[in-house]
Amino acid sequence: MPELPEVETVMRGLAPVWTGRRFARVILHRGDLRRPFPADLGQRLTGASVIACRRRAKYGLVDTDRGDTLILHLGMSGRMRLDPAEIGKHDHVVFTTDEGRTVAFNDARRFGSLDLVATDMAAAHPLLAGIGPEPLGPDFGVGLLVAAFADRLAPAKALLLDQRVVAGLGNIYVCEALFAAGIHPARTGGSIARARLKALAAAVPAVLESAIAAGGSSLRDHAAPDGTLGYFQKGFQVYGREGEPCPKCGTAIERIVQSGRSSFFCPRDQR
DNA sequence: CCGACAACCTGACGGC
DNA sequence: TGCCGTCAGGTTGTCG
Numbered sequence: 001m002p003e004l005p006e007v008e009t010v011m012r013g014l015a016p017v018w019t020g021r022r023f024a025r026v027i028l029h030r031g032d033l034r035r036p037f038p039a040d041l042g043q044r045l046t047g048a049s050v051i052a053c054r055r056r057a058k059y060g061l062v063d064t065d066r067g068d069t070l071i072l073h074l075g076m077s078g079r080m081r082l083d084p085a086e087i088g089k090h091d092h093v094v095f096t097t098d099e100g101r102t103v104a105f106n107d108a109r110r111f112g113s114l115d116l117v118a119t120d121m122a123a124a125h126p127l128l129a130g131i132g133p134e135p136l137g138p139d140f141g142v143g144l145l146v147a148a149f150a151d152r153l154a155p156a157k158a159l160l161l162d163q164r165v166v167a168g169l170g171n172i173y174v175c176e177a178l179f180a181a182g183i184h185p186a187r188t189g190g191s192i193a194r195a196r197l198k199a200l201a202a203a204v205p206a207v208l209e210s211a212i213a214a215g216g217s218s219l220r221d222h223a224a225p226d227g228t229l230g231y232f233q234k235g236f237q238v239y240g241r242e243g244e245p246c247p248k249c250g251t252a253i254e255r256i257v258q259s260g261r262s263s264f265f266c267p268r269d270q271r
Numbered sequence: 272c273c274g275a276c277a278a279c280c281t282g283a284c285g286g287c
Numbered sequence: 288t289g290c291c292g293t294c295a296g297g298t299t300g301t302c303g
Contacts, residue, residue: 002296002297003296003297006296033279033280034278034279034280034297034298034299035298058296058297073297073298074296074297075279075280075296075297075298076280076281076295076296076297076298077280077281077282077295077296090281107280107281108280108281108282109279109280109281109282109295109297110279110280110281111279111280111297111298112297113298127298152272152273153272153273154272154273154274155274158273158274161297163297163298170296170297171295171296171297172296173296258274258275259274259275259276260275260276260277261297262294262295
C-alpha cells in the first residue's frame with residue numbers, strides 16, 4: 001500500500017487533473033470490494049466540480065461543489081491510473097472530466113474503498129473518526145509519543161502501526177523509522193527512554209518527508225496517478241533487506257514476524 | 272489491555 | 288510450461 005507518502009503523491013498527482021474540473025462521467029464497473037461502494041456513486045458525482053484534493057492519514061479526500069467529499073483508500077494494491085490506454089480488468093471506477101481526462105481506480109485485491117459523504121461529515125466518518133494526528137502536522141511530537149507509549153506493554157512496532165496513535169504509518173515506514181531511531185521493533189512502548197522517543201519523533205517525519213520527496217515509494221505494483229515510473233524509492237534502509245548488511249554497521253539485517261507482519265531491523269543498532 | 276490469527280482478494284515469484 | 292506454496296503496502300473482527 002500505499003502508506004502516507006504514496007497517498008500524498010497520488011493526491012498531488014490528482015490535484016492538477018481534477019481541481020476546478022467537472023466530472024462529465026463516472027462509471028462504476030464493480031462496487032463489491034471489501035467495503036462496497038455506494039451504488040449511486042456515479043450518479044452523485046456526475047456533474048459535480050472538484051474543489052480540492054487532499055489527504056488525511058492514508059485516505060484521499062476529494063471535495064466537490066455539491067458539498068460532498070469522496071473518501072478513497074487504496075488498500076494494499078489500489079492505484080489511480082491516469083488516462084489509461086484501455087480499461088483494465090481491475091479498473092473498478094472510471095472518472096472522466098469535462099476536459100476528457102480519465103482516471104481509473106484500479107485495485108486487484110479489492111481491499112480499497114470509496115465512499116461519498118457530506119463534506120462537513122467527512123471527519124466524523126467511521127473510517128476517519130478516531131484516527132490520530134498527522135505525523136507531518138503540528139500536533140505530532142515527542143509529547144504525543146510519550147503519552148502514547150507510557151506504561152504500554154505493546155511493542156513499538158504495534159504502537160506505531162496503530163492509526164489511533166499516529167496517522168498514516170504502515171509496515172514499511174514503521175520499520176524505517178524504528179531503524180532511524182535505534183529502537184528494536186519488539187521493544188515494549190513503556191520501556192523506551194524519553195531520549196529515544198525524541199529520536200523517534202524526529203525520525204517519523206524525516207522518513208516520510210524523504211519518501212514524499214522521492215515521489216512516494218513503490219514495491220512493485222504502485223504507481224503515481226500519471227503512471228510515471230522512476231517513482232521507486234530504491235533505498236529502504238532495512239525494509240525487505242533480510243540478510244543484507246546494515247547500512248550503518250554492516251551487521252546482517254534480521255526479520256521477525258509480529259502479529260503476522262514482517263519487521264526488518266538491525267539487531268546491533270536497534271535495542 | 273494485549274497479541275495471535277483469520278478473513279477479505281489477486282498476483283508475483285521461487286522451487287520443482 | 289505448469290502447479291504449489293509463500294508472500295505482499297491494510298483493516299477489522301474474534302478469541303483467549
